[in-house]
Amino acid sequence: MNVGFDLVANVVVAGMLTGLVYGLMALGLSVIFGVVRVVNFAHGEMMTIAMFAATALFSAWGVDPFLAVFPIAIAFFIVGYALQATLINPFITRPEHTQFMLLVAVAIILVNVLLMLFGPNARNVQVDYQLESIEIGPVLIDVARLYAAGTALACAAALFAFFRFSLTGKAIRACADNHLGARVVGLNVKRLYAFTFGLGAACVAVAGCMMVLLVDVTPVLGPYYTLLAFVIVIVGGLGSMTGALLGGVLIGMSEAVAGLFVTPSAKSMVSFALLIVVLLFRPQGLLGRSTR
């Protein structure tokens, strides 16, 4: 096979754009873990629900996924808040394996509820621009992928700004840095945890609405995305928001390039190889803080 510059450029750009959406998905996981210190094993399943919600809104009322983002993200924030406040908060102080079992149970229930509601068939949305592409020099860019990546970047930027400049964001960071100190100064830690879980859920809702433009959704996608989100946050650094975005882009690009130079059917092998390398040489992840 002749691998020319055009081909490499096209594949790398496509991988990078997909990686940004992956990054937004992982960002939700990273935010939740970074603050609440609970690993959300139902993360991929939550994204699948967002994807199904986007397809349902589209098929019922023709709502474009870019518009569907708003109601779905708000609904996810509320559900995430309620989930943390009612179900997860009581488990915060319990051993990690009970938290693990709780969220795995939630994940299994979500997959099966989706199967009951939507059946096993793949669903998608058919927006006007879905098959369009734009040409920039030798690179042909899929318009839907470009819009999805742009939205993912905008959402990530908004989240960064929220944590950096808003009072609530600063309070959440304080909780993440020093749980006891936050309580001493009078912060309502449990409410802030619930708020954070809501934010993480809203992130994953936006990622789901964007992802549905790129792939068809089935209920069984959930565990795959949960695993992918874990790989990304571990590569980028658990709890690091920038690391999650970077990890997403790295995984997206490495899969694309591996598909080109090795064999497409072994794409995901490369992301796991990358994970092993990171775990061996930088266990805290590329942008994670060392715990020692």
Add this chain to the structure above:
Amino acid sequence: MNDKPSPLTAARSTRRSFLTGVGAAAIVSSSSLMRGAWAQAARLKVGVLLPKSGVQAFFGQSCQFGADVAPAVIKSMLGVDIELMNADTESNVDTARSRAERLISEGAHVLTGPFDSGAAQAIAQVAEQRGVPFMINIAAAPQITEQGYRFTFRNFPTSVDLVRNGLALIRDVFQATRTAPRTAVFMHVNDTFGEANRKAIQAILPKLDYLPFKIVETIAYDPAAKDLTVEVARAKASKADFLLLVCRLNDSIILRREMVKQRWNPMGIIGPGNPGMYEKQYYTALGKLSEYSISNVPWYNPKADLTKAVDAQMKKQFPKERLMFHALNVGFTFEAVMVVADAYRRAKSANPKALAEAIRRTNLDKRMMLGGPIRFNAKGQVEGINSAAIQNLNMRPTVVLPANAAEAKPIFPMPGYGRA
């Protein structure tokens, strides 16, 4: 008046009652035994294993229509009562194995299914261990009937036959359209079916001097792939004249969309013997983009009496479905149930060995699918099943070759799309 019976009378009465009761019980029990024996002879329990969820869900659900219409059609045709015992393999080989075990434990006399070569291999092993006949509806990997199994039968072409028929039809398409593409890019799924097809194509194609093209690039991909950007980019970069595609369903939809996004418009897309591009979901998901794809696959004979009977029953049971969109799946699944029902009628027994022996001696001239009579060779394989070239025209699968069964002429190269 004293109505109370004397102890003697009572005793006599009891004795008489007892004897009467014993006699009646003997008659009832013998008649119930007879009924039981009759029931065993008149009702065949068919375990139907299909992938009704997971990545192959659409195929499994499509095949299920063929199984569901079979009892009514076969009852009127052969007078055999059939009880279907349905199981979902979940598109998973291990699940297929465990479901087969369970169906046998629950009393299935015979197994059929499972649309997938990997699952068929697993079920064949179970059937062999448990000594229960297994009638494959759809699965093409040659090795399934090369293991010397005594209880496994297949009324579906092997991938070698599928590919041989499919490649011959490609030649016919080129001749009919007076075209001669020089190069092809070969893309295939990397599951058991896809790999069997790859091996068959690589073995057969070099020996066929009547085909004008050579394969310039081979690209394997995961049938559960969610994104085929890289694969299509590679295929496009090969600059091949046409795409030779061994696909499933969801991947074929993703791939077709990606071709449009990447503005890749080869002369055509031809499947040499695989599902995907003639399925209802392909038309529903792709709309006009589904047009002109060609699939060289076994197909039903629209003029056969059996086809008409199945079509009528399908309209009755599933008014929203149309046979043409489930043709291969319904046809071979129906025929699988028909073969075991016919064997059961001749064997007059649900004994597995007797059933297997009767299946082996099957000789059914009247069938639904194109090809010769259903007869099994020593390996349990039916030979002489024909393929037809099916092209998507006007949003429906249309027979374009062989000429004697054609509903329209093939269109190749396919017209360019708006942005292509």
